[in-house]
Amino acid sequence: MIRLHRPPCPNPRALARDYRAPVNKSALRAACFDKCMYCESKVSHTSYGDVEHHRPKGRPEFAHLEFSWENLGYVCTRCNNAKSDKWSNVTPFVDPFDEDPDEHLAAVGEWIFQRGGSERGEYTVRELELNRAELIERRRERIKAICELLDKAARTCSPNCAR
Numbered sequence: 001m002i003r004l005h006r007p008p009c010p011n012p013r014a015l016a017r018d019y020r021a022p023v024n025k026s027a028l029r030a031a032c033f034d035k036c037m038y039c040e041s042k043v044s045h046t047s048y049g050d051v052e053h054h055r056p057k058g059r060p061e062f063a064h065l066e067f068s069w070e071n072l073g074y075v076c077t078r079c080n081n082a083k084s085d086k087w088s089n090v091t092p093f094v095d096p097f098d099e100d101p102d103e104h105l106a107a108v109g110e111w112i113f114q115r116g117g118s119e120r121g122e123y124t125v126r127e128l129e130l131n132r133a134e135l136i137e138r139r140r141e142r143i144k145a146i147c148e149l150l151d152k153a154a155r156t157c158s159p160n161c162a163r
Helices: 012-017 023-031 060-065 079-084 119-127 133-155
Strands: 052-054 070-073 103-110 110-113
Touching: 012 023, 023 052, 023 070, 052 079, 070 079, 103 119, 110 119
Parallel strands: none
Antiparallel strands: 052 070, 103 110
């Protein structure tokens, strides 16, 4: 999970009526580089993407945040469904818009782990299923492709290279 930066809301009037307004959804999609803010899958490859409430609007204590720009993000359907209305006030999900995920999460090969015993990292990985089989497979493919490119680069000699 990478640190993200939420832009200003492009259309606050639309947000007041519909948190999924197309212009605002597009801004969130762009801020996330068309990737899920949680699992970093390329969303448009498999779905239209969802505008997600980091703090669930279905929970009474967060109902007032339904139309709050600071509570919205762009996610894949799988993460949105996994998260649902889950929330822990003691160990909330890591929010890549409001904090640096590196403080709680670490990528080791194709796996995502909590960093330094972070309970929030562990909760985020477990509840959002950040190590589901499809994600591990895709990460493994990307790592393999990068290794092949590095190997090819190491074997390629530039014109200035001494032989």
